[in-house]
Amino acid sequence: MKYKKEIQDELDELSPFLSELKQKKTGMELPEHYFDFLTASVMEQVVLIPKPSSSVLPTAKPVWYAFLFNKHIWSGLAMTLLLLVTILFFRNQPISDEPAFAEISSEEAVIYIAAHLEDFEPALFTEGDFIEEIEATKIDDAEVDLYLEEIIEDLDIETLEELF
Amino acid sequence: MQILSLVRDPTRIEEGFRLLLQQYQERLYWHIRRLVIQHDDANDVLQNVLIKVYRNIHNFKGQAQLYTWLYRIATNETLTFLKKKNKKSAISLEQEIINLADTLKADEYFDGSEVQLKLQQAILTLPEKQKLIFLMRYFEGLPYQEISTILDTSVGGLKASYHHAVKKIEMFIKEI
Numbered sequence: 001m002k003y004k005k006e007i008q009d010e011l012d013e014l015s016p017f018l019s020e021l022k023q024k025k026t027g028m029e030l031p032e033h034y035f036d037f038l039t040a041s042v043m044e045q046v047v048l049i050p051k052p053s054s055s056v057l058p059t060a061k062p063v064w065y066a067f068l069f070n071k072h073i074w075s076g077l078a079m080t081l082l083l084l085v086t087i088l089f090f091r092n093q094p095i096s097d098e099p100a101f102a103e104i105s106s107e108e109a110v111i112y113i114a115a116h117l118e119d120f121e122p123a124l125f126t127e128g129d130f131i132e133e134i135e136a137t138k139i140d141d142a143e144v145d146l147y148l149e150e151i152i153e154d155l156d157i158e159t160l161e162e163l164f
Numbered sequence: 165m166q167i168l169s170l171v172r173d174p175t176r177i178e179e180g181f182r183l184l185l186q187q188y189q190e191r192l193y194w195h196i197r198r199l200v201i202q203h204d205d206a207n208d209v210l211q212n213v214l215i216k217v218y219r220n221i222h223n224f225k226g227q228a229q230l231y232t233w234l235y236r237i238a239t240n241e242t243l244t245f246l247k248k249k250n251k252k253s254a255i256s257l258e259q260e261i262i263n264l265a266d267t268l269k270a271d272e273y274f275d276g277s278e279v280q281l282k283l284q285q286a287i288l289t290l291p292e293k294q295k296l297i298f299l300m301r302y303f304e305g306l307p308y309q310e311i312s313t314i315l316d317t318s319v320g321g322l323k324a325s326y327h328h329a330v331k332k333i334e335m336f337i338k339e340i
Binding site (some may be wrong): 003004006007011014015017018021024025026027028029030031035038039040041042043045046047049051079 | 174177178181182185186189190193194197198203207210211215216217219244253268273274275276277279280281283303305307318330331333334336338
């Protein structure tokens with residue numbers, strides 16, 4: 001190799017004495033079959049060392065595995081479930097404890113109003129809904145005339161003068 | 165690279181590591197042996213290095229060459245071993261040189277001549293970094309660029325250190 005020659009040339013130039021000494025035996029020796037013994041001895045020791053595979057090389061896991069053991073996914077699902085149950089629970093509850101007006105018949109309403117007439121503001125009776133309610137009862141005109149005559153008879157002359 | 169693809173596969177890591185041993189254990193052994201000198205020490209350090217490599221091979225990103233990464237681990241482990249050993253003995257450099265000569269003469273795995281013994285003593289006198297650079301260049305024949313990556317030092321600095329080391333060693337051997 002090129003660099004081996006460079007090393008030798010450098011040494012030849014620096015110290016011909018050491019260059020010559022390099023060609024001779026160093027005197028260092030080895031036991032017979034040392035490297036065979038070394039290989040066997042080292043391999044015996046390394047088989048007892050736990051392999052790095054399990055901790056160092058992670059194995060690929062399927063997608064469902066990640067889903068199954070992901071605490072964020074599970075907490076998100078729990079929150080969503082809680083929210084849905086809350087919504088469903090409150091949707092089935094009545095908004096108010098008062099009876100629904102649709103269930104009250106017109107007759108019941110008239111009886112109630114007549115009994116509690118003093119509790120209502122007079123202006124209420126001029127509002128559209130109440131007039132329509134009265135019209136919807138279909139009172140006969142003759143009954144109205146008769147009712148008015150009775151009222152007029154009950155009134156004194158001074159009151160009649162004030163009205164007209 | 166076959167070794168890397170094998171050691172990254174958990175089912176074939178041992179097969180890949182066995183290949184790594186076959187390819188690099190000898191070079192790593194000699195790198196360590198030249199630093200610690202004695203075979204028994206080199207064997208202990210090398211086994212620790214290889215176990216460390218096995219434990220960390222999955223962290224190797226492949227940006228550097230594999231053997232550069234292995235050399236780094238081997239060098240660090242060897243220097244740590246030598247520091248611990250020197251701390252225990254706590255003797256002067258002169259005494260260390262004398263001890264080395266005695267140790268090598270008594271070592272059944274050293275059969276060098278007197279001049280080889282002196283070479284080892286001369287290497288022992290070098291500062292740590294100069295010693296590493298000299299060993300990698302003189303014995304292992306590594307190019308400056310690779311030594312620079314292993315030791316994290318500039319190529320210019322390496323050249324200067326190597327030249328100083330060669331001169332010092334020559335002087336040491338000739339003076340004795």
